[in-house]
Amino acid sequence: MARRHDRRRTAERAGDPYAADAHDGAPYGSDRHPGPQPGPAIELRGVRRTYGRGAGTVQALRGIDLALAPGSFTAVMGPSGSGKSTFLQCAAGLDRPDAGEIRLGGEEITALGEKRLTELRRSRIGFVFQSFNLLPSLSVEQNVLLPQRLAGERQDRARARELLERVGLGGHAGRRPGQLSGGQQQRVAIARALITRPDVVFADEPTGALDTRTAHEVLELLRQAVDSLGATVVMVTHDPVAASFADRVLFLAGGAIVDDLPHPGPQAVADRMVALTARPVGAAA
Numbered sequence: 001m002a003r004r005h006d007r008r009r010t011a012e013r014a015g016d017p018y019a020a021d022a023h024d025g026a027p028y029g030s031d032r033h034p035g036p037q038p039g040p041a042i043e044l045r046g047v048r049r050t051y052g053r054g055a056g057t058v059q060a061l062r063g064i065d066l067a068l069a070p071g072s073f074t075a076v077m078g079p080s081g082s083g084k085s086t087f088l089q090c091a092a093g094l095d096r097p098d099a100g101e102i103r104l105g106g107e108e109i110t111a112l113g114e115k116r117l118t119e120l121r122r123s124r125i126g127f128v129f130q131s132f133n134l135l136p137s138l139s140v141e142q143n144v145l146l147p148q149r150l151a152g153e154r155q156d157r158a159r160a161r162e163l164l165e166r167v168g169l170g171g172h173a174g175r176r177p178g179q180l181s182g183g184q185q186q187r188v189a190i191a192r193a194l195i196t197r198p199d200v201v202f203a204d205e206p207t208g209a210l211d212t213r214t215a216h217e218v219l220e221l222l223r224q225a226v227d228s229l230g231a232t233v234v235m236v237t238h239d240p241v242a243a244s245f246a247d248r249v250l251f252l253a254g255g256a257i258v259d260d261l262p263h264p265g266p267q268a269v270a271d272r273m274v275a276l277t278a279r280p281v282g283a284a285a
């Protein structure tokens with residue numbers, strides 16, 4: 001499989017392709033020009049989330065510190081109960097931490113009201129789910145345009161068509177999701193996640209419902225979204241092969257980041273997971 005390692009150190013790129021796009025309408029950051037170094041696409045500082053009270057208290061996140069550069073692809077792994085879902089929910093503004101700060105594209109989101117947070121989720125965060133979550137009554141193109149519709153933005157049909165071309169579904173814009181295979185539906189979901197040029201795309205086990213070959217195709221597309229479009233992707237996965245498509249793997253255990261593996265190979269990822277599963281929950285790295 002062709003992997004473009006030379007293009008993977010996206011954190012070192014200058015300029016913000018989305019910002020350039022917004023000004024001149026150039027397609028997909030094709031004209032990346034040097035500019036001021038952008039800040040992190042997303043940043044968490046001291047993020048804690050506790051469930052329950054008294055003796056039943058669970059510290060799901062114990063102080064997460066993290067900054068992810070624009071144009072980076074990060075996988076998040078960890079044993080069951082390690083805090084992956086809670087991390088994703090908090091980082092994506094779907095749940096509120098008890099303490100700490102989360103900045104999305106430089107904007108602190110933890111103190112935002114519900115209405116503003118919903119607006120921000122619609123326009124500045126893309127989601128890819130294990131179960132695709134397309135609306136069956138809408139066409140493929142309408143599904144891709146849905147985030148713009150929900151955000152009250154102009155529906156950019158030309159961009160929707162181009163994204164569908166990119167994910168290999170140029171000829172399927174008028175179909176219904178039910179007429180597509182699982183892999184094709186997930187490609188639609190990726191196009192949908194990218195339509196608003198979000199600060200971050202969160203992918204939650206995006207290949208969990210796919211066979212190995214289709215999963216590879218979907219992971220290649222996420223990789224391309226990062227390499228070609230400058231997207232920032234955060235993917236929760238339990239699959240070491242899936243994680244190996246990322247630039248970096250963060251390992252959670254007991255609600256803390258206990259390991260950070262750059263340039264992950266599947267075997268190295270699998271070895272770390274085995275070591276983590278053997279480690280007592282909550283133990284430090």
Ligand code: ADP
Nearest residue numbers: 051052058060079080081082083084085086087
């Ligand atoms: P993971 O996604 O890695 O399996 P979670 O983020 O779902 O982990 O859970 C982290 C910890 O928080 C676990 O101990 C889990 O039991 C607990 N937890 C998660 N959600 C809730 C909840 N709504 N109420 C109480 N405890 C929860």
